[in-house]
Amino acid sequence: MANEATPKSDKPKRKPRKAPKAKPAAPALKSAQPLFETSDWSFDLLRSAYDAIEEIAIGELGLDVYPNQIEVITSEQMLDAYASIGMPLLYKHWSFGKRFARDETLYRKGAQSLAYELVINSDPCICYVMEENSITMQTLVMAHAAFGHNHFFKNNYLFKQWTRADAVLDYLDFAKRYVAKCEERHGLEAVERTLDCAHALMSNGVNRYAAPRRLSDARKRERALERLSYEEATYDDLWRTLPTSDAPAEADDEHARDTRLEAEDLGLPEENLLYFLEKNAPKLADWQRELLRIVRYLAQYFYPQRQTKVMNEGCATFVHYEIMNRLFEKGLIGEGAMLEFLHSHSSVVFQPGFDDRRFGGLNPYALGFAMMRDLQRICDEPTEEDGEWFRDIAGGGDAYGVLREAWADYRDESFIHQFLSPTVMRDFRLFRIADDAEDPEMEVSAIHDERGYRELRKTLARQYDVGSQDPRLEVVEANLSGNRRLVVNHAVRDGRLLDKTEAENTLQYLADLWGHRVKMLETDVEDGDVLVEHDALPRPR
Amino acid sequence: MHIIDRRLNPKSKSLGNRQRFLRRAKADIKDAVQEALKKRKIADVEGSERVRVRAKTVKEPSFVFGRDEGQRDFVIPGIKQYLVGDVIPKPPSGAGGGGQKGSADGEGEDDFVFTLTKDEFLDMFFEDLALPNLVKTQLKNLKATTPARAGFRTDGPPAQLSYTRTMRNSLARRIALRRPKTEEMKALEAKIAEAEAKGDEETAAALRLELKRIETRRRAISYIDPIDLRYRRFEQIPKPTTQAVMFCLMDASASMTEALKDLAKRFFMLLYVFLSRHYEDVDIVFIRHTTTAHEVDEETFFRGSQTGGTVVSTALVEMLQIVQDRYSPEDWNIYAAQASDGHNFIDDMSQTLSLLDQEIIGLCQYFAYIEVDERDIDQERFQSPLWSGYRLLEERHKQFAMRRVTSPAEIYPVFHDLFAKSSSSERAGAKAAGS
Structure with a gap:
């Protein structure tokens, strides 16, 4: 899911890992009147719940959020929002229709329930809540999304760097109208073909590492002029009289040099395939380039979310957990509501073991929440072990401050690398498996013991590094003047090749965009051996 | 913080996406729809349908690691x-x-299953189908009109006010009558202030007089006058509608086994849904016959049971009678579809053929004969009495078509074949190939 959505689980779950223990020093002022007694919600109740939450979130947790816009929607509208990857407005494409049909079927069958909420990284922060939630759930949702996610969106460095919350809605509106206009002018099919291609390359549409400084157009023109004047200044007619073709090897050299120069001009190697095609594909019309840019914008907008799944959900879950408990302590919500909250909270942070039928990988809510609760514990009541592992923060108090700093300056990979403690590893009973495709069996290569902690932490951190989890592809050669061939290289690590059919289908789309032959190599990073070669010719339009 | 109630926003925001998706998966959906007809009971020909789309059709590939x-x-x-x-x-x-986090978005190679709504199902079902030779456009029955833009008028509802036209008139009038502009007034006021500042009372008084004149004139010549107003005008253009009637003739005799009746009914059900869906103004007449024929309502036609011998001509006579009484051939496009197992009393054949040949086919835009038969045999060698007789008609009348159906699976193709939107020459070609 693109924007953050909390899954709703109907299955009864065990008790939460950490029962809400009343803080010893908590001011147990139960005198306040509960905000609500029944489970129905009304707009007035929403408002008063929001105000109570805000007081705790800003005043006690010290959160810093975009202004909120809470929107109440129906389940059908939630399905709509799902279909358009969580965006409030998006251009039309069949794949969103497919997603809608799939989600609707699952939902009607009861196999999948809808998220309670959906929140959009925008300024103001739009937070959808479903009308069928009870007031307890609405309170939970507002604490989770309108404050937890919202704070994370506003403060995390990746979001600051990659997205512009104040501009996203305007841009989406532009994109939607632009695509509609293209459909009108160039036909549904032509637009669909281009978007299909662009979507296929969407995950190759971001610059993973710090965006290289690109020469601006003005600078480029300047450089071209400089080169020209240099050639003029050093021109000597005598060179012309020299025989040039006597050594073919020299011509080859020259060819190699031309290729190299061209590659340099194009800024190769280029990992952002969509960017490269948008700027350099010889046969694309202007509107097609604009479509690529739109898809690239989306890819970039979602890139921070992919990198901060654990942190983002952990942050929101931690925030709602703290806020709900504080509301309870203040006597603003009753025991019934608290039980309802705990039931739903514990199913959200439920982590089945690897051999459980329900297992589907590590639950980012569970891991993020556990790590943040653990950080809080380390700050307040550290053990001896924590002292060794986290010298800087153990026992230092000010857990909220430490967490706020972590939320601002880390992403999943670095956060786990820095803060995954032995306690959490033990609680989750983590272990590491070494899997070689050639062996019929897998081996347990580390477990949660003294020798294994650091190994586990390193591997788990890498597991959350989007850069190493996605195939690393680059445009390495592009001939713009001759045969116009494009060469893309996949840097293969640990022998992990691409899925053959998927790769060939995607390459076909790439060739359709490029308009000429495209070759893809899969090269081993270690020894530079070419392991596999794919080849695609554009399909006739 | 704002709370906004979005629940009443327009629904189905992703309708456009769905239409694009259906278009994409059309071929698959059409197969599935045809498949569905075989399995469906007559009672639920109209209904939603779960449809399976091949994974390949709606694949969204990307560069991902191979699984192994x-x-x-x-x-x-x-x-x-x-x-x-x-x-x-x-x-x-x-x-x-375990830890398969990176692999795509969890979509395997499985086929994609979803539900088509009733309307979508039927749209797919009857796409490219139309009644052939719907030529007698009868302008007497002018029920429908469509509004069409037709210039402007001087009065009308506020919603139809044309701002551009109104403002154009206003501007023209203001220029023609030399209405003093606001700027002129402002300039004058500035001059007065200037004069007053200098203490030049005389000029100021003169200017004030001038200002007053301008103000009066501005009041007299309004910015927008009722005579400027223009409203968009619409004319109700009568839409020619065609009148058509479809006669459904079915043999209900004893030789028609339940299975055969089921086949015939399926065909008519399809015809019925098709007509009632696409042609609001099509009348449908159901005639059921054994040795006698009766006009019945649709409920009896599809669900009633009756047995007896077979005299086809009775149905034809009944049809003629109804045409005479209610559907004058000058005003109506007349269609007929007949379903039978091919049996008829030998004595009745000559009358049946002459009725058809000389009267009925002449009246009809199109006459389709469906022979239902469970045996899958060479129809050239084992011709039923009706089939061999009708063969002669088929050669002489181009608006006559005949087909054989042996299983539910064939109904849709045959139906499609009979009503496909194509020129009659193509249909004739198909007929030649089919027989």
Whole structure:
């Protein structure tokens, strides 16, 4: 899911890992009147719940959020929002229709329930809540999304760097109208073909590492002029009289040099395939380039979310957990509501073991929440072990401050690398498996013991590094003047090749965009051996 | 903080997406729809349908790692008794393959299943179908009109006010009558202030007089006058509608087994849904016959049972009678579809053929004969009485078509063949190939 959505689980779950223990020093002022007694919600109740939450979130947790816009929607509208990857407005494409049909079927069958909420990284922060939630759930949702996610969106460095919350809605509106206009002018099919291609390359549409400084157009023109004047200044007619073709090897050299120069001009190697095609594909019309840019914008907008799944959900879950408990302590919500909250909270942070039928990988809510609760514990009541592992923060108090700093300056990979403690590893009973495709069996290569902690932490951190989890592809050669061939290289690590059919289908789309032959190599990073070669010719339009 | 109630916003925001998706998967959906007809009971020909679309059709590929390639390490939770170095079997591929976080978005190669609504189902079903030779456009029955833009008028509802026209008139009038502009007035006021500042009372008084004149004039010549107003005008253009009637003739005799009746009914049901869906103004007449024929309502036609011998001409006579009484051939496009197992009293054949040949086919835009037969035999060698008789008609009348149906699966193709939107020449070609 693109924007953050909390899954709703109907299955009864065990008790939460950490029962809400009343803080010893908590001011147990139960005198306040509960905000609500029944489970129905009304707009007035929403408002008063929001105000109570805000007081705790800003005043006690010290959160810093975009202004909120809470929107109440129906389940059908939630399905709509799902279909358009969580965006409030998006251009039309069949794949969103497919997603809608799939989600609707699952939902009607009861196999999948809808998220309670959906929140959009925008300024103001739009937070959808479903009308069928009870007031307890609405309170939970507002604490989770309108404050937890919202704070994370506003403060995390990746979001600051990659997205512009104040501009996203305007841009989406532009994109939607632009695509509609293209459909009108160039036909549904032509637009669909281009978007299909662009979507296929969407995950190759971001610059993973710090965006290289690109020469601006003005600078480029300047450089071209400089080169020209240099050639003029050093021109000597005598060179012309020299025989040039006597050594073919020299011509080859020259060819190699031309290729190299061209590659340099194009800024190769280029990992952002969509960017490269948008700027350099010889046969694309202007509107097609604009479509690529739109898809690239989306890819970039979602890139921070992919990198901060654990942190983002952990942050929101931690925030709602703290806020709900504080509301309870203040006597603003009753025991019934608290039980309802705990039931739903514990199913959200439920982590089945690897051999459980329900297992589907590590639950980012569970891991993020556990790590943040653990950080809080380390700050307040550290053990001896924590002292060794986290010298800087153990026992230092000010857990909220430490967490706020972590939320601002880390992403999943670095956060786990820095803060995954032995306690959490033990609680989750983590272990590491070494899997070689050639062996019929897998081996347990580390477990949660003294020798294994650091190994586990390193591997788990890498597991959350989007850069190493996605195939690393680059445009390495592009001939713009001759045969116009494009060469893309996949840097293969640990022998992990691409899925053959998927790769060939995607390459076909790439060739359709490029308009000429495209070759893809899969090269081993270690020894530079070419392991596999794919080849695609554009399909006739 | 704002709370906004979006529940009443327009629904189905993703309708456009759905239409694009259906278009994309059209070929698959059409197959599925045809398949559905075979299995459906007559009672629920009209209804929603679960449709299976091949994974290939709606695939969204991307560059991802292969499932079984190379070496990788991953961390998973829930260890119980393992120690380092223990060897564990691999889970069967696909079943929670542990730490498979990176692999696509969880979509396997499985086919894609979803539900078509009733309307979508029927749209797919009857796409490219139309009544042939719907030529007698009868302008007497002018029920429908469509509004069409037709210039402007000077009065009308506020919603139809044309701002551009109104403002154009206003501007023209203001220029023609030399209405003093606001700027002129402002300039004058500035001059007055200037004069007053200088203490030049005389000029100021003159200017004030001038200002007053301008103000009066501005009041007299309004910015927008009722005579400027223009409203968009619409004319109700009568839409020619065509009148058509479809006669459904079915043999209900004893030789028609339940299975055959079911086949025939399926055909008519399809015809009925098709007509009632696409042609609001099509009348449908149901005639059921054994040795006698009766006009019946649709409920009896599809669900009633009756047995007896077979005299086809009775149905034809009944049809003629109805045409005479209610559907004058000058005003109506007349269609007929007949379904039978091919049996008829031998004595009746000559009358049947002459009725058809000389009267009925002449009246009809199109006459389709469906022979239902469970046996899959060479129809050239074992011709039923009706079939061999009708063969002669088919050669002489181009608006006569005949087909054989032996199983529910064939109904849709035959139906499609009979009513496909194509020129009559193509249909004739298909007929030649079919017989």
